[in-house]
Structure formats: structure tokens, C-alpha cells
Amino acid sequence: MNISSKPDSFQKLELLDGANPYEPAGDSPQTESSQAPTTRRRQSLPCVTHVATPGGSKPILKAMLTTACEKNCHYCPFRAGRSSTRRVTFQSDEMARTFDTMQSAGAADGIFLSSGIIKGGLATQDKLIDTIEIIRRRYHYQGYVHVKIMPGADYEQVRRAMLLADRVSINLEGPTQERLDALAPKKNFDADLLERLRWTEQIRREYLAATGRRSRASATTQFVVGAVGDTDLELLALSARLYGQLGIQRAYYSAFSPVLDTPFENLPTVSKQRERRLYQGSFLLRDYGWDVEDMPFGSDGNLRLDTDPKRAWADEYLRNAPLDVMRASPQELLRIPGIGPRAVEAIVQARQHGSLRELSHLRALGIRAPEQAAPYILLSGHRPASQLSLFDE
Numbered sequence: 047m048n049i050s051s052k053p054d055s056f057q058k059l060e061l062l063d064g065a066n067p068y069e070p071a072g073d074s075p076q077t078e079s080s081q082a083p084t085t086r087r088r089q090s091l092p093c094v095t096h097v098a099t100p101g102g103s104k105p106i107l108k109a110m111l112t113t114a115c116e117k118n119c120h121y122c123p124f125r126a127g128r129s130s131t132r133r134v135t136f137q138s139d140e141m142a143r144t145f146d147t148m149q150s151a152g153a154a155d156g157i158f159l160s161s162g163i164i165k166g167g168l169a170t171q172d173k174l175i176d177t178i179e180i181i182r183r184r185y186h187y188q189g190y191v192h193v194k195i196m197p198g199a200d201y202e203q204v205r206r207a208m209l210l211a212d213r214v215s216i217n218l219e220g221p222t223q224e225r226l227d228a229l230a231p232k233k234n235f236d237a238d239l240l241e242r243l244r245w246t247e248q249i250r251r252e253y254l255a256a257t258g259r260r261s262r263a264s265a266t267t268q269f270v271v272g273a274v275g276d277t278d279l280e281l282l283a284l285s286a287r288l289y290g291q292l293g294i295q296r297a298y299y300s301a302f303s304p305v306l307d308t309p310f311e312n313l314p315t316v317s318k319q320r321e322r323r324l325y326q327g328s329f330l331l332r333d334y335g336w337d338v339e340d341m342p343f344g345s346d347g348n349l350r351l352d353t354d355p356k357r358a359w360a361d362e363y364l365r366n367a368p369l370d371v372m373r374a375s376p377q378e379l380l381r382i383p384g385i386g387p388r389a390v391e392a393i394v395q396a397r398q399h400g401s402l403r404e405l406s407h408l409r410a411l412g413i414r415a416p417e418q419a420a421p422y423i424l425l426s427g428h429r430p431a432s433q434l435s436l437f438d439e
């Protein structure tokens with residue numbers, strides 16, 4: 047790849063590299079890294095991050111059209127007036143061409159495109175869409191595209207973005223207007239942000255009605271966690287609504303980390319363990335049929351940090367009332383630590399054909415660590431013996 051033939055674009059990417067810690071792009075945000083663990087290509091390029099996508103792990107160009115911004119979100123390195131931010135701006139053509147060069151050279155396969163806001167959300171969204179349109183139409187790129195929806199974008203822009211992209215994201219940042227005011231005083235929670243997430247669901251329905259096919263574009267959102275007193279209860283209650291009512295694919299949680307020369311520079315860093323517990327809770331809501339009322343919040347509205355929420359719930363409700371694996375309903379089985387949706391399917395199938403009497407029988411069904419389940423189940427009427435417990439995740 048002839049990097050030196052496009053020094054300006056490449057240098058801009060270097061200035062952007064790693065600049066935005068709050069923008070997860072794929073399905074495994076906690077493993078996103080600019081270092082490819084095992085790749086044939088050892089070269090590490092700026093803004094290329096290995097991201098889990100629906101098509102597998104890919105080197106994604108994670109870039110912004112501009113790091114200039116007229117908003118003043120208190121946590122953000124790109125906020126208006128922050129003099130230590132070196133502003134970088136790409137034209138749509140330039141960004142699309144840069145991506146095409148990297149993609150053709152095998153250095154990137156997929157793009158996550160965001161932007162600071164200049165001249166309002168409408169104008170900025172147009173530039174983002176223009177860029178993706180050039181990538182799709184001029185360069186005929188058919189791979190993974192994730193594009194941000196700006197606060198203030200209109201319905202038609204969201205629709206166009208969803209026709210072009212595999213994923214769109216609208217960052218709510220805080221779980222309520224009050225929390226958002228404290229994080230990002232120039233944004234309106236409902237009118238600027240939540241309404242656009244509602245549109246993504248409406249557009250998906252319209253697409254299905256018009257074509258008989260599901261839109262390929264999923265929608266995600268993201269929260270900045272822990273800077274302004276937000277609780278896990280607030281974050282997960284809203285996440286549950288978003289999963290249940292608006293069909294969003296994924297809520298991301300980014301533990302707050304202070305940035306120098308911002309109003310939040312002296313706030314404490316929020317632990318990654320909190321972020322981890324939020325993801326665990328979020329998956330219980332999305333994939334395990336839990337309601338937010340089931341979640342074992344403490345009196346402060348937060349999940350315990352020392353154990354995952356499923357285990358905390360099971361310790362409270364199943365330790366003294368273990369479930370008989372041969373009789374429990376699928377919904378009950380899903381409550382058992384170490385048992386996920388696939389394991390439930392395997393158990394339900396297997397018990398039609400015979401008895402599950404030992405932990406080894408569960409292991410034979412593909413359950414990797416049945417010892418995790420042992421304190422909460424009965425096999426042949428008895429709690430199975432097991433060695434505990436090194437399994438807190």
C-alpha cells in the first residue's frame with residue numbers, strides 16, 4: 047500500500063487515531079483493539095480497529111469526518127472551545143477515497159464513520175451520507191458500513207443511511223433528559239435522540255412491508271457510564287425498553303474516563319468492571335428473557351461489581367431452592383448460571399430421550415462448565431457434587 051502517495055489523508059488519520067474512546071463499533075466492544083492479535087498483516091494502521099461484525103472479525107477503519115464540533119458535551123475531547131484538540135476535517139470524497147485505498151490494499155474491510163457537528167445535524171448528516179454513498183456507488187464496496195446518525199438528522203436522512211449501511215447508531219449518552227443535560231447540555235434527549243431511534247424501527251417496518259424482506263441495517267445506541275450519577279437501574283431500564291419496543295440490536299456502555307481540558311477532567315475514572323456488569327445485565331434482558339425487575343440491583347440502584355448479575359440472582363433465589371434439570375421449564379433453566387439459550391435447547395432435547403443424572407451428562411451436551419450450575423440444580427433428586435468456585439465472570 048502506497049501510504050506516501052496520500053500523505054495528507056494518512057496524517058489526518060494518524061491525528062484521529064484512538065482519539066475517541068467512547069465509540070464502540072462492533073459486537074464485542076470490550077475486545078476492540080487497534081492491535082490485531084493474530085493477523086497475516088503485522089502492519090498496524092491508524093484508525094484501524096479489529097471489530098466483531100455480523101460477518102466475523104474485521105479490520106475496520108474507525109474514523110470521523112471532522113473533529114471540529116459546535117456542541118460542548120462535557121466529557122468529549124472534541125467539544126467546542128477545547129484548545130488542545132487539533133481539528134481534522136475530511137471532505138466526503140477524500141474520506142471515501144482513503145477508505146477505498148485502504149480497502150483495496152487489504153488494510154481495512156469495513157468502515158465506522160462518525161463526525162463532530164458543524165452547521166447543525168442536518169448538514170453534518172448529509173456529509174456522512176454522501177461519504178457512504180460514494181463508498182457504495184463509486185467504489186462499489188459491499189462490505190460492512192456503520193454510520194452515526196447525528197442529533198437533528200431528519201427522517202429521510204435516517205432512511206437513506208439505513209438503505210446504505212449495515213448498522214446505524216444514535217448515541218443517547220445518558221438514560222434520561224436530566225442525565226443528558228449534565229453530560230451534553232446542548233442535546234435534547236427525546237427530540238434529538240430517542241425520536242431517531244424510534245424512526246429506525248419505523249423504517250425497518252416500512253421496508254419489510256414494501257419489500258417483504260428485513261432491512262439489513264440494525265440500530266445501536268451507546269451510553270457514557272458513571273460521570274453524572276446515572277445508575278445501572280436507569281441504564282438497564284431504558285435498555286430494556288429499547289430492546290423490547292424499538293428493536294435495537296445493541297446498547298453499548300462506555301465507562302467514563304476523564305479527558306484533560308474538559309469540564310469533567312477531575313472526575314474519577316469509572317471501573318471497567320461496572321461496564322462489564324452492565325453488558326451482562328443487558329444480555330440477560332436481550333437474550334435471556336429477563337425483565338428489569340428481575341435484576342438484582344442494590345439499594346443504590348447499581349449491580350454488584352463482585353459477581354455477575356445472573357449468579358447474584360441465583361444465589362438469592364436458587365441456592366436454597368435448586369431447580370430439577372429434568373423438570374424445570376426452559377425459562378427456569380435460563381435462570382441457572384452457566385446455562386445459556388443453546389444449552390437450554392440441548393437440555394430440552396436430551397431429556398426427551400433419557401435422564402440427565404450427572405454433571406458429565408451436561409458437559410456432553412456442550413455445556414462447557416456445568417460446575418457453575420451445580421449449586422443451583424438437582425440431578426436425580428440431588429445437588430451434584432462439584433468443586434467451587436472459580437467461575438465468577
Ligand code: SF4
Nearest residue numbers: 115117119122125162
Ligand atoms: S456532539 Fe458532543 S460528543 Fe459528539 S463530537 Fe461534539 S462534543 Fe463530542
